[in-house]
Amino acid sequence: MIITLDNITKRYGSFVANDSISLSVRSGEVHCLLGENGAGKTTLMNVIYGLSKADGGQISIDGKAVQFASPKDAIAAGIGMVHQHFMLIPAFSVTENVVLGLEPTLFGDRLDLDAARKRVRDISAQFGLEIDPDAPLEGMPVGIQQRVEIVKILYRAADIMIFDEPTAVLTPQEVIEFFKIIESLRAAGKAILFITHKLNEVMEIADRITVLRHGKVVGEADPATTSSGELANLMVGRPVSMLVSRTEAKAGDVVLALENVHVTDGTSKLALDGIDLVVKAGEIVGIAGVHGNGQTELIEVIAGLRPIVDGRICFAGGDIAGISPRERHRRGLAHVPEDRSIAGLAVTMSVAENMVLDSYYEPRFSRFGRIDWSSVRKAAAQLVSQFDVRTKSVDASAASLSGGNQQKVVIAREMSRPIKLMIAAQPTRGVDVGSIEYIHKRIVEARDEGVGVLLVSTELDEVLALSDRILVMFDGRILAEFDSRTADRSLIGLAMAGVVTQSQTHAPEIAP
Amino acid sequence: MTTDIAVRPAGFWRSELAGSVMLVLAALVTALVVAALIMVFSGVSMPQIGLALTSLATGSFGSPQAISETLVAATPLIIAGLGFVIGAKAGLFNVGVEGQILIGGMFGLVAGFSFPDLPMIVHLPLALGCAFVGGALLAGIAGWLKVASGAHEVITTIMLNFIALRFVDFLLRNPPVQNPERSDPISRFVADTATLPKLFAWFDPSMRVNLGILLAVLVAVFVAWLLWRTTLGFEIRVMGANQQAGRFAGMNTARTVIVAMMLSGGIAGLAGATLTQGVLGRASPDFAAGLGFEAIAVALLARSHPVGVVFSGILFGALTAGGRRMQVAAGVSLDLITIVQAIVLLCIAAPMLIRTIYPFLFRPARES
Numbered sequence: 076m077i078i079t080l081d082n083i084t085k086r087y088g089s090f091v092a093n094d095s096i097s098l099s100v101r102s103g104e105v106h107c108l109l110g111e112n113g114a115g116k117t118t119l120m121n122v123i124y125g126l127s128k129a130d131g132g133q134i135s136i137d138g139k140a141v142q143f144a145s146p147k148d149a150i151a152a153g154i155g156m157v158h159q160h161f162m163l164i165p166a167f168s169v170t171e172n173v174v175l176g177l178e179p180t181l182f183g184d185r186l187d188l189d190a191a192r193k194r195v196r197d198i199s200a201q202f203g204l205e206i207d208p209d210a211p212l213e214g215m216p217v218g219i220q221q222r223v224e225i226v227k228i229l230y231r232a233a234d235i236m237i238f239d240e241p242t243a244v245l246t247p248q249e250v251i252e253f254f255k256i257i258e259s260l261r262a263a264g265k266a267i268l269f270i271t272h273k274l275n276e277v278m279e280i281a282d283r284i285t286v287l288r289h290g291k292v293v294g295e296a297d298p299a300t301t302s303s304g305e306l307a308n309l310m311v312g313r314p315v316s317m318l319v320s321r322t323e324a325k326a327g328d329v330v331l332a333l334e335n336v337h338v339t340d341g342t343s344k345l346a347l348d349g350i351d352l353v354v355k356a357g358e359i360v361g362i363a364g365v366h367g368n369g370q371t372e373l374i375e376v377i378a379g380l381r382p383i384v385d386g387r388i389c390f391a392g393g394d395i396a397g398i399s400p401r402e403r404h405r406r407g408l409a410h411v412p413e414d415r416s417i418a419g420l421a422v423t424m425s426v427a428e429n430m431v432l433d434s435y436y437e438p439r440f441s442r443f444g445r446i447d448w449s450s451v452r453k454a455a456a457q458l459v460s461q462f463d464v465r466t467k468s469v470d471a472s473a474a475s476l477s478g479g480n481q482q483k484v485v486i487a488r489e490m491s492r493p494i495k496l497m498i499a500a501q502p503t504r505g506v507d508v509g510s511i512e513y514i515h516k517r518i519v520e521a522r523d524e525g526v527g528v529l530l531v532s533t534e535l536d537e538v539l540a541l542s543d544r545i546l547v548m549f550d551g552r553i554l555a556e557f558d559s560r561t562a563d564r565s566l567i568g569l570a571m572a573g574v575v576t577q578s579q580t581h582a583p584e585i586a587p
Numbered sequence: 588m589t590t591d592i593a594v595r596p597a598g599f600w601r602s603e604l605a606g607s608v609m610l611v612l613a614a615l616v617t618a619l620v621v622a623a624l625i626m627v628f629s630g631v632s633m634p635q636i637g638l639a640l641t642s643l644a645t646g647s648f649g650s651p652q653a654i655s656e657t658l659v660a661a662t663p664l665i666i667a668g669l670g671f672v673i674g675a676k677a678g679l680f681n682v683g684v685e686g687q688i689l690i691g692g693m694f695g696l697v698a699g700f701s702f703p704d705l706p707m708i709v710h711l712p713l714a715l716g717c718a719f720v721g722g723a724l725l726a727g728i729a730g731w732l733k734v735a736s737g738a739h740e741v742i743t744t745i746m747l748n749f750i751a752l753r754f755v756d757f758l759l760r761n762p763p764v765q766n767p768e769r770s771d772p773i774s775r776f777v778a779d780t781a782t783l784p785k786l787f788a789w790f791d792p793s794m795r796v797n798l799g800i801l802l803a804v805l806v807a808v809f810v811a812w813l814l815w816r817t818t819l820g821f822e823i824r825v826m827g828a829n830q831q832a833g834r835f836a837g838m839n840t841a842r843t844v845i846v847a848m849m850l851s852g853g854i855a856g857l858a859g860a861t862l863t864q865g866v867l868g869r870a871s872p873d874f875a876a877g878l879g880f881e882a883i884a885v886a887l888l889a890r891s892h893p894v895g896v897v898f899s900g901i902l903f904g905a906l907t908a909g910g911r912r913m914q915v916a917a918g919v920s921l922d923l924i925t926i927v928q929a930i931v932l933l934c935i936a937a938p939m940l941i942r943t944i945y946p947f948l949f950r951p952a953r954e955s
Contacts, residue, residue: 380835399837399839400837401837404837410835417832418834418835419835421824421828421832423828428821428825432833433836435818436818444818445818446816446818
């Protein structure tokens with residue numbers, strides 16, 4: 076089994092998303108497709124999976140040309156895809172999810188789940204997936220849900236398997252498990268196309284590597300003879316430094332102190348269950364943890380966007396319970412939200428408007444309720460050049476910017492006023508490598524100027540690279556604390572999964 | 588208003604504005620062709636169809652009198668459409684324009700007959716102000732319900748429309764609003780000092796166009812100024828673009844939603860005043876007669892742009908005025924005009940349709 080792409084070209088208007096891309100995946104091989112966001116990876120996948128039609132080029136399987144009008148054709152040809160966002164129904168059981176759209180029936184249109192259940196069990200045993208066919212999806216860890224997706228495509232007898240950023244949602248432990256599954260799939264002779272932008276994964280799992288940039292293949296590599304630095308340079312098109320250079324932190328006074336903070340998730344369930352936390356001026360405190368363990372609630376309660384049930388939050392010397400988000404901004408709180416398109420930007424509005432989203436009312440921009448747009452645009456233009464935002468104009472809509480440049484707009488806005496504390500939540504999610512480097516540099520600079528930084532990230536690498544202290548959140552609590560100089564990656568990974576030994580237990584300093 | 592990194596806009600004929608204008612004109616032509624076809628199929632003779640279409644044109648723009656009638660019909664549509672625009676910019680779909688017209692109109696009416704001794708310079712603005720307050724209060728209920736309980740404004744404003752309609756009915760059947768000389772539900776007349784003066788009475792007393800049309804233009808300028816020049820307008824637009832981002836940036840979203848809703852309803856209330864204090868001079872049951880819903884169409888046709896609303900309001904006004912002439916002259920039902928309006932809207936809502944019918948109008952600028 077071999078799938079070959081020959082000069083695949085896909086245009087959107089005058090924009091070339093895929094420019095004559097050629098590659099092939101053989102059975103028993105893991106081919107990694109590496110590229111930044113916007114490099115054309117997803118477009119290429121959609122072409123292979125029949126979701127969009129190529130404008131030029133040819134796909135062939137075992138030397139035979141194929142045409143896919145829809146995913147249905149692609150599935151029939153033996154192609155399966157595990158999407159980044161799972162296509163599962165929580166209320167259904169594993170088997171029900173697996174057979175969805177392909178339900179086996181007995182005479183009289185009765186559903187025959189028994190046969191399906193047996194096949195799910197067989198597939199699970201064959202590849203070491205450890206899936207219970209009758210378990211409900213509801214409440215399943217993400218890693219297990221992903222396996223259900225894998226069963227789903229194996230059930231449809233896929234020989235060519237596409238994984239779109241499969242590790243984005245997994246804990247480090249789950250990634251290890253996932254790679255074992257990939258190994259067994261490779262051993263079983265599946266052809267695997269693995270899409271990612273994470274260099275260390277590529278080095279670990281790939282048999283062959285293809286690097287995409289601006290819709291073109293810019294390099295092919297063998298993991299045995301290349302390095303992740305080389306790959307990063309290929310991906311970005313210029314030399315990038317993978318390490319964040321920073322000096323020892325000079326921690327000053329406490330800027331933020333949380334004492335025994337309890338918060339609910341909107342219903343009656345506790346999302347934060349007694350958080351104690353201190354951030355000092357001039358240090359970066361990293362919060363590691365799998366998404367959904369209370370990080371969102373922690374950020375929101377500090378920013379004043381969520382009511383506190385019990386406990387105390389002191390910021391810049393005073394208790395800030397009951398103080399409006401705007402007043403917290405005024406006292407020097409900056410907040411880079413987790414998801415820029417949901418909470419960080421109004422993407423249909425202009426870059427200039429987004430730059431003043433939290434300061435438009437200040438005297439420098441408005442008088443008697445009238446906004447002085449010329450000073451807004453002047454200030455925005457200055458921030459655009461200061462933070463290296465690539466936009467054709469400050470009047471261009473934020474939506475016209477790349478993810479990295481959108482994020483730079485958010486960061487520029489938050490750092491454009493005197494601040495004491497910066498909450499940086501997923502500051503580089505969906506951002507290209509070049510911008511990641513830049514944003515990290517800015518965060519460290521802010522720290523060196525005496526800003527306390529609370530970094531919340533599900534990317535352990537990012538937390539490790541930036542933080543002076545690392546706290547691991549699990550199930551609404553801070554489970555462990557690590558000093559970044561001596562931190563052990565695997566111990567942090569275990570803590571993220573809720574496993575912790577006595578010596579790392581988080582012992583909070585008592586706030587003044 | 589320039590920065591060193593601004594780009595020059597493309598030429599007018601390739602601009603977005605030109606595209607929109609072209610789209611509307613093409614939609615109008617299409618709608619008229621369909622209207623003619625409907626007349627053919629319903630057995631209207633060819634000369635009659637010709638007469639219908641020419642009287643549509645002469646009845647809307649053919650004479651000073653016709654233009655006056657067009658503007659009279661356009662006035663409440665423009666103002667109420669502008670009210671809808673404010674809500675739409677804040678991400679609120681205010682379907683309650685109809686009810687706000689009714690309540691605003693009644694507030695203006697009551698103020699208009701209650702103080703007969705005031706000079707016009709005081710009385711007219713006072714009554715208009717009351718109309719604004721009336722509409723704002725009604726819409727404010729929907730805004731408050733949304734903020735306090737999450738009740739969707741589409742549902743609450745529809746319900747408030749019914750309440751407004753029945754409330755007006757109640758007022759018209761009881762003193763002090765009911766005309767004491769009448770037994771049917773008709774109100775007293777608004778005092779002359781609170782009536783929008785006719786603009787061209789010195790030229791031809793039968794020309795009904797009044798100060799309301801200037802008020803409409805003024806409101807359009809005000810709405811545009813508010814939305815794009817003030818901090819409140821900025822907050823309103825952020826609510827519409829991404830309410831969550833506004834909340835995260837420290838805006839008071841609850842306050843902004845209520846204020847936007849009240850402004851929206853208040854302006855719709857002014858539209859009601861142009862009826863009771865204008866061409867009608869009094870109120871009868873359901874005097875809004877669906878204008879509130881037509882105004883939503885006007886606003887959508889203009890893609891919620893305040894200046895565009897003035898022109899789309901005049902277009903709809905022209906269709907109404909011309910349609911009346913068409914009915915009289917050619918004996919064609921006024922319902923046909925409703926069909927024309929609906930088809931224009933359909934074509935705007937599905938621009939690809941028009942682009943497919945008339946590809947030559949929308950050829951893109953050649954790529955260099």
